[in-house]
Amino acid sequence: xxxxxxxxxxxxxxxxxxxxxxxxxxxxxxxxxxxxxxxxxxxxxxxxxxxxxxxxxxxxxxxxxxxxxxxxxxxxxxxxxxxxxxxxxxxxxxxxxxxxxxxxxxxxxxxxxxxxxxxxxxxxxxxxxxxxxxxxxxxxxxxxxxxxxxxxxxxxxxxxxxxxxxxxxxxxxxxxxxxxxxxxxxxxxxxxxxxxxxxxxxxxxxxxxxxxxxxxxxxxxxxxxxxxxxxxxxxxxxxxxxxxxxxxxxxxxxxxxxxxxxxxxxxxxxxxxxxxxxxxxxxxxxxxxxxxxxxxxxxxxxxxxxxxxxxxxxxxxxxxxxxxxxxxxxxxxxxxxxxxxxxxxxxxxxxxxxxxxxxxxxxxxxxxxxxxxxxxxxxxxxxxxxxxxxxxxxxxxxxxxxxxxxxxxxxxxxxxxxxxxxxxxxxxxxxxxxxxxxxxxxxxxxxxxxxxxxxxxxxxxxxxxxxxxxxxxxxxxxxxxxxxxxxxxxxxxxxxxxxxxxxxxxxxxxxxxxxxxxxxxxxxxxxxxxxxxxxxxxxxxxxxxxxxxxxxxxxxxxxxxxxxxxxxxxxxxxxxxxxxxxxxxxxxxxxxxxxxxxxxxxxxxxxxxxxxxxxxxxxxxxxxxxxxxxx
Amino acid sequence: xxxxxxxxxxxxxxxxxxxxxxxxxxxxxxxxxxxxxxxxxxxxxxxxxxxxxxxxxxxxxxxxxxxxxxxxxxxxxxxxxxxxxxxxxxxxxxxx
Numbered sequence: 001x002x003x004x005x006x007x008x009x010x011x012x013x014x015x016x017x018x019x020x021x022x023x024x025x026x027x028x029x030x031x032x033x034x035x036x037x038x039x040x041x042x043x044x045x046x047x048x049x050x051x052x053x054x055x056x057x058x059x060x061x062x063x064x065x066x067x068x069x070x071x072x073x074x075x076x077x078x079x080x081x082x083x084x085x086x087x088x089x090x091x092x093x094x095x096x097x098x099x100x101x102x103x104x105x106x107x108x109x110x111x112x113x114x115x116x117x118x119x120x121x122x123x124x125x126x127x128x129x130x131x132x133x134x135x136x137x138x139x140x141x142x143x144x145x146x147x148x149x150x151x152x153x154x155x156x157x158x159x160x161x162x163x164x165x166x167x168x169x170x171x172x173x174x175x176x177x178x179x180x181x182x183x184x185x186x187x188x189x190x191x192x193x194x195x196x197x198x199x200x201x202x203x204x205x206x207x208x209x210x211x212x213x214x215x216x217x218x219x220x221x222x223x224x225x226x227x228x229x230x231x232x233x234x235x236x237x238x239x240x241x242x243x244x245x246x247x248x249x250x251x252x253x254x255x256x257x258x259x260x261x262x263x264x265x266x267x268x269x270x271x272x273x274x275x276x277x278x279x280x281x282x283x284x285x286x287x288x289x290x291x292x293x294x295x296x297x298x299x300x301x302x303x304x305x306x307x308x309x310x311x312x313x314x315x316x317x318x319x320x321x322x323x324x325x326x327x328x329x330x331x332x333x334x335x336x337x338x339x340x341x342x343x344x345x346x347x348x349x350x351x352x353x354x355x356x357x358x359x360x361x362x363x364x365x366x367x368x369x370x371x372x373x374x375x376x377x378x379x380x381x382x383x384x385x386x387x388x389x390x391x392x393x394x395x396x397x398x399x400x401x402x403x404x405x406x407x408x409x410x411x412x413x414x415x416x417x418x419x420x421x422x423x424x425x426x427x428x429x430x431x432x433x434x435x436x437x438x439x440x441x442x443x444x445x446x447x448x449x450x451x452x453x454x455x456x457x458x459x460x461x462x463x464x465x466x467x468x469x470x471x472x473x474x475x476x477x478x479x480x481x482x483x484x485x486x487x488x489x490x491x492x493x494x495x496x497x498x499x500x501x502x503x504x505x506x507x508x509x510x511x512x513x514x515x516x517x518x519x520x521x522x523x524x525x526x527x528x529x530x531x532x533x534x535x536x537x538x539x540x541x542x543x544x545x546x547x548x549x550x551x552x553x554x555x556x557x558x559x560x561x562x563x564x565x566x567x568x569x570x571x572x573x574x575x576x577x578x579x580x581x582x583x584x585x586x587x588x589x590x591x592x593x594x595x596x597x598x599x600x601x602x603x604x605x606x607x608x609x610x611x612x613x614x615x616x617x618x619x620x621x622x623x624x625x626x627x628x629x630x631x
Numbered sequence: 632x633x634x635x636x637x638x639x640x641x642x643x644x645x646x647x648x649x650x651x652x653x654x655x656x657x658x659x660x661x662x663x664x665x666x667x668x669x670x671x672x673x674x675x676x677x678x679x680x681x682x683x684x685x686x687x688x689x690x691x692x693x694x695x696x697x698x699x700x701x702x703x704x705x706x707x708x709x710x711x712x713x714x715x716x717x718x719x720x721x722x723x724x725x726x727x
Contacts, residue, residue, distance in 0.1 A: 608725060609723070609726055610722075610723035610724060610725040610726030611719070611720055611723060611726075612661075612719040612720075612722070613653065613656065613719050613720060616652060616653055616661075617653050620649060620653060
């Protein structure tokens with residue numbers, strides 16, 4: 001096997017696992033609130049330091065040898081099918097590992113302040129550590145099967161953290177919704193993996209690590225399954241898994257509801273790390289997707305549609321976190337658009353910048369909610385500029401970054417994506433992307449205005465958040481402002497094998513950039529007059545039908561309820577419960593067997609008359625019959 | 632007397648004893664009919680066997696019949712003490 005053996009790799013993973021064990025087992029009794037947060041944050045810091053050390057070692061290697069591997073043990077061994085618990089550290093996983101551990105560390109520190117006084121303080125940090133552990137497995141895994149372990153693990157932690165305040169049935173059911181929706185996607189992912197392994201094994205190649213897969217994948221081009229090319233089918237199934245995890249249409253519905261969890265969780269899981277798993281998976285398996293241009297087309301169109309659709313819903317949300325949730329769905333759509341256009345490194349670039357500015361926006365929103373003592377309705381906020389000056393400034397950085405103001409991180413990545421999409425996807429997709437950029441600028445500006453500017457509309461008092469919360473935000477703000485500029489060329493050189501389309505710009509680049517920047521600025525400028533109460537009311541009344549549909553989120557939840565959940569519930573109740581469980585299992589099998597024994601006993605007891613003469617008669621008849629038979 | 636006639640006597644005796652065993656109600660009579668069945672078997676053994684072994688079987692069968700009568704009468708006396716009756720149809724403890 002190629003790649004250098006690098007034993008330090010496992011420590012990146014083990015630190016968060018140790019943090020989880022310590023906080024989960026001994027947290028409440030021995031650590032308490034004072035040390036629980038500290039241990040949790042330190043575990044991630046250790047992990048980050050190891051990741052950074054590994055990264056610097058990786059940089060010292062010549063570019064073509066940049067692959068570090070660490071095999072723990074053989075996980076599955078069934079005939080020629082062998083899967084090892086192996087990890088790899090190449091440029092792609094290096095970028096992901098640094099983002100995951102770095103952003104996670106900042107969010108852990110922020111959580112120390114945000115979760116102060118919560119009854120489940122240690123449980124919270126235990127879950128958070130466990131999440132980071134699984135995310136790192138996902139990112140560092142050297143084969144798709146181990147990646148799937150991380151994939152499921154982050155789903156589990158997402159469920160645990162969304163339903164963190166499980167006493168509230170609504171929040172608990174939001175957790176369940178996320179888990180079940182993800183499960184639907186995971187089924188697709190799993191079937192895709194099985195198909196991939198099965199087809200490769202039938203060709204005699206049972207090795208499952210990514211390097212072998214990349215080498216053997218071209219063998220699949222001639223194979224077909226269900227009438228279409230095997231690579232296309234596999235890619236579509238895997239992408240279906242990605243739509244679940246990365247909240248793309250049609251499985252995005254869990255993400256807005258996932259805002260029921262604590263805000264740092266939204267920042268960590270539902271903005272910066274877990275939801276990017278789908279994008280990472282696409283980039284990791286780019287060799288497979290490049291064999292399936294039709295699948296890439298689907299990815300691009302779904303991404304494009306989701307980006308636009310979610311941005312439109314985001315326009316009218318009242319809840320500050322819901323706006324950011326739809327914004328996340330929309331931004332993930334951008335990443336898939338880029339991946340669909342074949343520009344995987346551009347999508348990773350946007351993933352990185354998005355992790356910075358969206359985590360920042362979520363944390364700032366959390367700071368606002370914290371300062372307003374739990375208020376999330378933007379229409380009860382306003383004028384927070386005075387009371388929360390730090391949060392105001394930091395939120396402004398995140399706002400301008402996502403809106404695509406030139407020079408900030410969102411500008412570079414979004415622009416690059418739109419340029420690639422124009423080249424490979426055509427002007428129509430590009431136009432939707434530009435329009436979405438305008439909408440993005442509009443709704444984030446609306447959020448900013450309603451929260452921080454103008455006069456207060458509610459009675460609530462606000463106070464600035466403690467330093468443990470503002471400092472991590474400041475660090476993220478620096479990244480959100482400067483990250484794009486710092487990363488834009490270095491990242492592409494680093495990700496070289498991925499960046500086949502990366503380096504040079506098309507001749508139209510400058511004009512395309514003008515268009516998207518123009519859309520962003522127009523969005524920002526339009527938001528100021530249109531969010532005035534009179535203008536908003538006028539628009540609402542003149543477009544009341546459209547407003548109603550958008551405000552009710554296109555009735556997607558209701559449609560799902562009608563088409564999926566109700567038939568499923570009816571089927572479960574009528575067929576599975578009444579017929580199968582109560583009727584067949586309870587009625588026929590359990591009570592039925594008892595009743596059959598009882599009836600048999602009643603029938604046979606007549607034979608036991610207790611009368612000796614009858615027994616003798618029967619005996620004599622029996623002997624006669626036997627004699628008759630013998631003679 | 633031919634062996635054929637002797638066998639016919641043994642068979643008739645056995646059939647009559649069986650019919651008596653099945654029809655009579657008293658336990659003592661049933662025991663007596665059982666003895667008759669054994670005697671029928673004895674006749675058949677002596678008449679048809681012809682060898683020394685069958686003679687020995689016949690002698691042993693007499694002893695077993697005596698022992699059986701002793702055990703059977705003891706049981707009947709115990710049953711009569713417990714149930715105050717000797718009619719088989721009145722003793723139905725085993726009825727299901």
